[in-house]
Amino acid sequence: MQIETRLERGQRQLAKIDGAGGQAVVDALADIAPDFATYLLEFPFGDIYSRNGLSLRDREIATIAALAAMGTATPQLKVHIQAGLNVGITRDEITEILMQMAVYAGFPAALNGLFAAKDVFAAEPE
Amino acid sequence: MQIETRLERGQRQLAKIDGAGGQAVVDALADIAPDFATYLLEFPFGDIYSRNGLSLRDREIATIAALAAMGTATPQLKVHIQAGLNVGITRDEITEILMQMAVYAGFPAALNGLFAAKDVFAAEPE
Amino acid sequence: MQIETRLERGQRQLAKIDGAGGQAVVDALADIAPDFATYLLEFPFGDIYSRNGLSLRDREIATIAALAAMGTATPQLKVHIQAGLNVGITRDEITEILMQMAVYAGFPAALNGLFAAKDVFAAEPE
Amino acid sequence: MQIETRLERGQRQLAKIDGAGGQAVVDALADIAPDFATYLLEFPFGDIYSRNGLSLRDREIATIAALAAMGTATPQLKVHIQAGLNVGITRDEITEILMQMAVYAGFPAALNGLFAAKDVFAAEPE
Amino acid sequence: MQIETRLERGQRQLAKIDGAGGQAVVDALADIAPDFATYLLEFPFGDIYSRNGLSLRDREIATIAALAAMGTATPQLKVHIQAGLNVGITRDEITEILMQMAVYAGFPAALNGLFAAKDVFAAEPE
Amino acid sequence: MQIETRLERGQRQLAKIDGAGGQAVVDALADIAPDFATYLLEFPFGDIYSRNGLSLRDREIATIAALAAMGTATPQLKVHIQAGLNVGITRDEITEILMQMAVYAGFPAALNGLFAAKDVFAAEPE
Numbered sequence: 001m002q003i004e005t006r007l008e009r010g011q012r013q014l015a016k017i018d019g020a021g022g023q024a025v026v027d028a029l030a031d032i033a034p035d036f037a038t039y040l041l042e043f044p045f046g047d048i049y050s051r052n053g054l055s056l057r058d059r060e061i062a063t064i065a066a067l068a069a070m071g072t073a074t075p076q077l078k079v080h081i082q083a084g085l086n087v088g089i090t091r092d093e094i095t096e097i098l099m100q101m102a103v104y105a106g107f108p109a110a111l112n113g114l115f116a117a118k119d120v121f122a123a124e125p126e
Numbered sequence: 127m128q129i130e131t132r133l134e135r136g137q138r139q140l141a142k143i144d145g146a147g148g149q150a151v152v153d154a155l156a157d158i159a160p161d162f163a164t165y166l167l168e169f170p171f172g173d174i175y176s177r178n179g180l181s182l183r184d185r186e187i188a189t190i191a192a193l194a195a196m197g198t199a200t201p202q203l204k205v206h207i208q209a210g211l212n213v214g215i216t217r218d219e220i221t222e223i224l225m226q227m228a229v230y231a232g233f234p235a236a237l238n239g240l241f242a243a244k245d246v247f248a249a250e251p252e
Numbered sequence: 253m254q255i256e257t258r259l260e261r262g263q264r265q266l267a268k269i270d271g272a273g274g275q276a277v278v279d280a281l282a283d284i285a286p287d288f289a290t291y292l293l294e295f296p297f298g299d300i301y302s303r304n305g306l307s308l309r310d311r312e313i314a315t316i317a318a319l320a321a322m323g324t325a326t327p328q329l330k331v332h333i334q335a336g337l338n339v340g341i342t343r344d345e346i347t348e349i350l351m352q353m354a355v356y357a358g359f360p361a362a363l364n365g366l367f368a369a370k371d372v373f374a375a376e377p378e
Numbered sequence: 379m380q381i382e383t384r385l386e387r388g389q390r391q392l393a394k395i396d397g398a399g400g401q402a403v404v405d406a407l408a409d410i411a412p413d414f415a416t417y418l419l420e421f422p423f424g425d426i427y428s429r430n431g432l433s434l435r436d437r438e439i440a441t442i443a444a445l446a447a448m449g450t451a452t453p454q455l456k457v458h459i460q461a462g463l464n465v466g467i468t469r470d471e472i473t474e475i476l477m478q479m480a481v482y483a484g485f486p487a488a489l490n491g492l493f494a495a496k497d498v499f500a501a502e503p504e
Numbered sequence: 505m506q507i508e509t510r511l512e513r514g515q516r517q518l519a520k521i522d523g524a525g526g527q528a529v530v531d532a533l534a535d536i537a538p539d540f541a542t543y544l545l546e547f548p549f550g551d552i553y554s555r556n557g558l559s560l561r562d563r564e565i566a567t568i569a570a571l572a573a574m575g576t577a578t579p580q581l582k583v584h585i586q587a588g589l590n591v592g593i594t595r596d597e598i599t600e601i602l603m604q605m606a607v608y609a610g611f612p613a614a615l616n617g618l619f620a621a622k623d624v625f626a627a628e629p630e
Numbered sequence: 631m632q633i634e635t636r637l638e639r640g641q642r643q644l645a646k647i648d649g650a651g652g653q654a655v656v657d658a659l660a661d662i663a664p665d666f667a668t669y670l671l672e673f674p675f676g677d678i679y680s681r682n683g684l685s686l687r688d689r690e691i692a693t694i695a696a697l698a699a700m701g702t703a704t705p706q707l708k709v710h711i712q713a714g715l716n717v718g719i720t721r722d723e724i725t726e727i728l729m730q731m732a733v734y735a736g737f738p739a740a741l742n743g744l745f746a747a748k749d750v751f752a753a754e755p756e
Contacts, residue, residue: 314440317444
């Protein structure tokens, strides 16, 4: 029996969590920084998202909140709004998380997050 | 039967979620901006944290993640790490949330969040 | 005689300050987060912009400066550059505010603010 | 008749606007980066704050708002809260500006700004 | 023999470092804030980039890293990725700098920086 | 012959680059998040700083610039100003890097960076 490498575990987790959006990022890195695609699979997904101690649902709540509050990572926020749906957060819950960001990062951060969610929700079958 | 005002609901929610740390913030505003204490109770606590649709546990995961990622709100991060413990997030789960912020906001944001948590954990009875 | 609600006061203030740009934001929220449109009208406009103690002109100077310095809220910066014109700040004064942001938030923040202003100025009759 | 240099004009403006707090910054740079003290006097004060087209009062409203919203420049925010008082903004108006930042940069940014103002107000004779 | 003014020195440095991208920024300011174009030439280029004590190569490493980490200045990051190539940093070295930003500002900042570089590299003859 | 693990390589690189300051961070994590100390050694130091393609000197220029521009990571900035000295950047060059950040992140970011450098320089034998 072979032990799964960090890279293999990361690939498995990325597919499960981020789905096509995550793979698109990995693919887009192929001709500019293929090693960075490897790091992205290994550290965030092979290490962090593979840890016990916090559910994938809770991890995506944290990620959506952080990316919306930062306001500098719209493409990644969209990937993780989709990821949130993939791991069982409902549309209404995602909307609640984004609305709450008005308190901590201001109304523009919440608005921009909500409009990102609107795009993601519109693009997927209900 | 009297209907609870937004302010009263906010005071009740603040006491339940943030406890003494939240009340200390309200008190510190008394001589500089008492109206802001009212807004703080009414909008974040009376409106947002009083909404159905997302559990207090999930709301505090989002808040801890956002404040750690932003990196500009250490006093508020500490209040909400305590709030997280108050609404049932374990120390280990808070540590997981903060570690995960390394992926989205960088290692310094995660480190500073972990050291804030260390202070909060040290100050309360285990 | 009926007392104006926070929501009504907010709607009146939004119309006066942000005009069509503000209403467009409210409308865009209708199908994703209608409650957030209510909060947006109630707290920023019904509460904060309705306070005495600072003129609308001064409030818009503060808002334009803050949004340009943050650099994460271009759509909202454009709405408030228009709002600044609506409440009597001149084009030249807005340009001064944005130029000054180079000192506090760096030349890129000032440049991006100036180019946002250029778009807003171009879109309205002189 | 001699024409005032940018440096001289900057020194005059710094003394008028920031007073002792500004001079303390210039002095603190003497042994690490004296050239940077020169640039600080020349560009922000000799160039920007010496421009016509926006009053010093309006410039300080913009600066206080920007620094509070950014949340990364507490020492400079305190210098400019004092500068705001120096050029005729009242304590209550400064409090209004800082409260308003809750809308754009979140409640923690407003709270931290208000507590910085509390320190500055406490340190000067009323 | 005439002494070069700060403006002339800045124009010379801008042409050498940023090339067409820098001139395009100066041109775009002509109708909204021509004085700001002057400041941009004088302070960053006439003063800072004209200093001895750090090579242009080292200065561009610092600038690319800072702009990628901030995440709020994509147009300027692209200008300075091109500037980095102009002063002798290789494509692979720029990629290394951007990858490293994942450590300090998070994976989204690094990814967005790498995709900006991909655009710049694609637009110039290899 | 044994192959060095990522952790071992990271430990070796951390000792070489950050010295005592880096080890202090690792030690401080021992009782709150020991796994995070492992990740810190493995990814930033075992992976990124161990890559060929960019000298340690260039990597520290990038890191000092990024941390100063972000303005949210003073403890880490101090560690890396020391690290810069350790890998051969001079005090004057570090001062140049920090001064340059005024252009991209504003004068407060540069000032706070310079005062952090002043502390680090004062603490070590000249």
